[in-house]
Amino acid sequence: MSEEPENTDRSRDEIISGEYVLGVLSAEDRRKVEARIAVDRRFARQVARWQANLSRFNDDYEDSIPMPGLYAGIERRLFLGHEVAQPGLWERLWGSVAVWRGLTIASVCIAAGFMLFSSLSDLVGGPGSGRLVAELSGQDNGVNLVATYDIASGRLDIIPAALGQDQPKSLEVWLIGKDSAPESIGILPANGNGTIEIPPEMRFRFAENKTIAITVEAFGGSPDGKPHGPIISQGAIRLL
Amino acid sequence: MEDTGYLLGRVALGDLKAFAALYRATSPKLFSIVLRILRNRTEAEEALQEVYVKIWQRAARYAPEQGQGATWLAAIARNQAIDIMRARRPEPVLLDDTFDLAAEGPDPEESAILVDEGSRIDRCMQSLESDRAEAVRRAYVEGLSYQELAEYYSVPLNTMRTWLRRSLLKLRECLGS
Numbered sequence: 001m002s003e004e005p006e007n008t009d010r011s012r013d014e015i016i017s018g019e020y021v022l023g024v025l026s027a028e029d030r031r032k033v034e035a036r037i038a039v040d041r042r043f044a045r046q047v048a049r050w051q052a053n054l055s056r057f058n059d060d061y062e063d064s065i066p067m068p069g070l071y072a073g074i075e076r077r078l079f080l081g082h083e084v085a086q087p088g089l090w091e092r093l094w095g096s097v098a099v100w101r102g103l104t105i106a107s108v109c110i111a112a113g114f115m116l117f118s119s120l121s122d123l124v125g126g127p128g129s130g131r132l133v134a135e136l137s138g139q140d141n142g143v144n145l146v147a148t149y150d151i152a153s154g155r156l157d158i159i160p161a162a163l164g165q166d167q168p169k170s171l172e173v174w175l176i177g178k179d180s181a182p183e184s185i186g187i188l189p190a191n192g193n194g195t196i197e198i199p200p201e202m203r204f205r206f207a208e209n210k211t212i213a214i215t216v217e218a219f220g221g222s223p224d225g226k227p228h229g230p231i232i233s234q235g236a237i238r239l240l
Numbered sequence: 241m242e243d244t245g246y247l248l249g250r251v252a253l254g255d256l257k258a259f260a261a262l263y264r265a266t267s268p269k270l271f272s273i274v275l276r277i278l279r280n281r282t283e284a285e286e287a288l289q290e291v292y293v294k295i296w297q298r299a300a301r302y303a304p305e306q307g308q309g310a311t312w313l314a315a316i317a318r319n320q321a322i323d324i325m326r327a328r329r330p331e332p333v334l335l336d337d338t339f340d341l342a343a344e345g346p347d348p349e350e351s352a353i354l355v356d357e358g359s360r361i362d363r364c365m366q367s368l369e370s371d372r373a374e375a376v377r378r379a380y381v382e383g384l385s386y387q388e389l390a391e392y393y394s395v396p397l398n399t400m401r402t403w404l405r406r407s408l409l410k411l412r413e414c415l416g417s
Contacts, residue, residue, distance in 0.1 A: 011409060016335065018408035021315075022379045023322040024386045026331030030323065033335075048306045053415050055311040056361045060381045063268035064275055070285055071263055074292045 013046055021050040172221050172229075176211040185212075187221040244309030245302070252299040259296060266310070267292075270317040277321035277383035287324060291317045322383045331385050332397070364414035372407045379404065 019025050020033045037044045174182040215222075216229035244266065250258030270291055275284040294316055302312050365373045371393075379389055390400040 014412050015405050015408050018412070019404065022376065022404065022408075023318060023383045024379050024389065024404060025326075025335075026333050026385065027323065027326035028333045029335045030326065051311055051315050052307040053361055053411070054380055055307070055314065056359075057377060057380045058269070058273070058311070058314045060377070061269060061272040061276055061314075064272040066267055066271040066285060066288055070267075070288060071260070074263070074289050074296075077289060077293050078296055 013043055017043065017046040018050050020047060021054055170217050170219050170221050171214050172217045172227065174213045174215065174227055176213055178209055182213065182227050184221065184225060187217070244313065245304050248295075248299050248302045248309050248312075251296060252302070259292075262295070263292060266313055269310070270313060273314060273317040274321040276381065277318065278324060283324065284321075287320050288317075291320050294320070318383060325383055326385065329385070329387075331387050334386075334401075360415055361411070364411050367414050368407050368410060372403055375400070375403055376407050376411070 016025075016033060020030065025033065033047075037047055170187040172187045173185040175185050176182045213227070213231050215227045215231050217227070218229075222228055244262065247258045247262040247265070251262060267288065271284065271288050274287040274291065275281065278284045278287060295313065298316070302309065306312070365376070368376065375389060375393060378384065378392070384392065386397060386400055386404070389404075390397045393400065395403075
């Protein structure tokens, strides 16, 4: 079917639908066009036709890989119902140390002088498995810790259950004496995979009037040996 | 790799695995689109998330007879990015109230299936003067407004409108119905 140049309404609509697809219209005009698309099928087809005709221009866009954690953000929006952009998880942690004061463990059991952190997939404890599981969570800050204590081996696993991947961070573990400055025991990657083996010279210092604390630090740990990031967990040492 | 249209059909049924597969297959292109138009990586990442939320929500609306899946997806990405750009900077409004009235007349081409006429646009673009063709392509790819285009080409706003409108009419005539 050929164009009828005398039909000024038709030509005008062709222009407007073309302008819409090109993207040159103002915000208000775009809303008007979209409202019309919803009710005027012939007009909607004109828009669709321009989109098809100009689709070859999409070849000018060369592939660009988005950051790896982005898909997780999409799922969060879809299934947690967040309609507006959330600041990244790490930004929220950094910005609200006070929130973390609510996240404490009554006591941290340390067996045999070392702590093991295992990956989330190892957490399959059930009835009769000889494991105790505790979930520790702060209020509405999106990070939960899951602590699993294996009775037979005396192994305590503490893993972050919902750390985002927005920026790489490390969890640094500190030994805090009553009157002394915190001492770093070691660091873990933020996905919870890793083991800390306490250096032999430190093991005797794991005494009952000391506290263990975990803070979120820059990737690789605190640059100057002092804790800077928010404390995500702390507890008094109680030896078994 | 599975066909985009097939994956969209699965997504419309709520198939999350298909959605993840669709993301893997199409996100590099769609990210490139929002990145090009927004020119800011953080905003582009934010926008891309919104794009895929919309894809999930609207997958049932994709109709293969209206064109290819890749084109439908690209349009969502471009519209998202362009809306963000237009919200930043007020632009003159062109359409008056009479535009809201739907045009009278028969509803033609009900059964015509749209195909993406890739090669035809190349030929028809050549029928335009080269600077007009460049303006058309730049408008589309960069997602520029009339005001931004006028500034880029250092011409008055009305001149740019005339350029593009005449170009669109010429293209439509060349492309046919």
